[in-house]
Amino acid sequence: MKPDTIVLIHGFWVTPRSWELWIPYYQAKGFHVVAPAYPGFEVEVEALNADPAPIEELTVPAIVQSLEKLIDNLGTQPIIMGHSAGGVFTQILLDHGYGAAGVAINSAPTEGVATIPLSQLRAAFPVLRNPANRHRAVGLTYDQWRYAFTNTFPESEARALYDRYHVPASGHVFWDSALANVHPGHADSYVDYRNDNRAPLLFVAGENDHLMPPKIQRSNAKHYKSNTVTELVEFPGRSHLMPAQQGWEEIADHALDWALDHS
Numbered sequence: 001m002k003p004d005t006i007v008l009i010h011g012f013w014v015t016p017r018s019w020e021l022w023i024p025y026y027q028a029k030g031f032h033v034v035a036p037a038y039p040g041f042e043v044e045v046e047a048l049n050a051d052p053a054p055i056e057e058l059t060v061p062a063i064v065q066s067l068e069k070l071i072d073n074l075g076t077q078p079i080i081m082g083h084s085a086g087g088v089f090t091q092i093l094l095d096h097g098y099g100a101a102g103v104a105i106n107s108a109p110t111e112g113v114a115t116i117p118l119s120q121l122r123a124a125f126p127v128l129r130n131p132a133n134r135h136r137a138v139g140l141t142y143d144q145w146r147y148a149f150t151n152t153f154p155e156s157e158a159r160a161l162y163d164r165y166h167v168p169a170s171g172h173v174f175w176d177s178a179l180a181n182v183h184p185g186h187a188d189s190y191v192d193y194r195n196d197n198r199a200p201l202l203f204v205a206g207e208n209d210h211l212m213p214p215k216i217q218r219s220n221a222k223h224y225k226s227n228t229v230t231e232l233v234e235f236p237g238r239s240h241l242m243p244a245q246q247g248w249e250e251i252a253d254h255a256l257d258w259a260l261d262h263s
Helices: 022-027 045-050 060-074 085-095 118-128 131-135 142-148 155-165 171-178 214-223 248-262
Strands: 005-009 032-034 079-083 101-105 201-206 230-235
Touching: 005 022, 005 060, 005 085, 022 032, 022 248, 060 085, 079 085, 079 248, 085 101, 085 201, 101 248, 118 142, 118 171, 131 171, 142 155, 201 214, 201 248, 214 230, 230 248
Parallel strands: 005 032, 005 079, 079 101, 101 201, 201 230
Antiparallel strands: none
């Protein structure tokens, strides 16, 4: 039986609101759609900007546990789609036995992916420039958001989406992810690349993504050595905030069709 539920996982610097176009789109196709918030994010963007304490306290294990509990309560295995950091959580969930198929859109890298393009260093610099940010919620200025998230958007759209979506990111989680390959032992972003029981996984890359460029998606996909399906597709002219970019329906249709074909 094909999955009838889709779980949409947001990334950092945004909230579940970033899926506001995709939720009714998939619902109109007859799917039950869930776009969960990270623990403590169950408020609107404006409230998180006013009080970012839940962002400062965020941890990867807490996020993964909350997502696993949500999927356990669904009763059936859903299609899991994640954007940016949500792509990491999608990979972790699949590795843990969750999901009928997964789609990682402009995903952050999991442990072992050492590719670091210059554009990513520049996009991540607002967090990584100061080690003290490990204990803070770190926001982006509009110009930083424009470079990292919406570099190919029209100016008016980029500004409007910044006002509507932007929240600070967890410096703690971001720094731990950046140091995942130098810390001893497994990091929170660890997945077993040889897990033959994992559900099929599709990486979706945006050609002009500065924050998580196609090089990262290709490197992440190549790490998988299991006998399960792992594929990658790249869309031209797309920025990091691909789920909100003009023409997003093409991405949503491709992701869903691929997931249904492989689940």
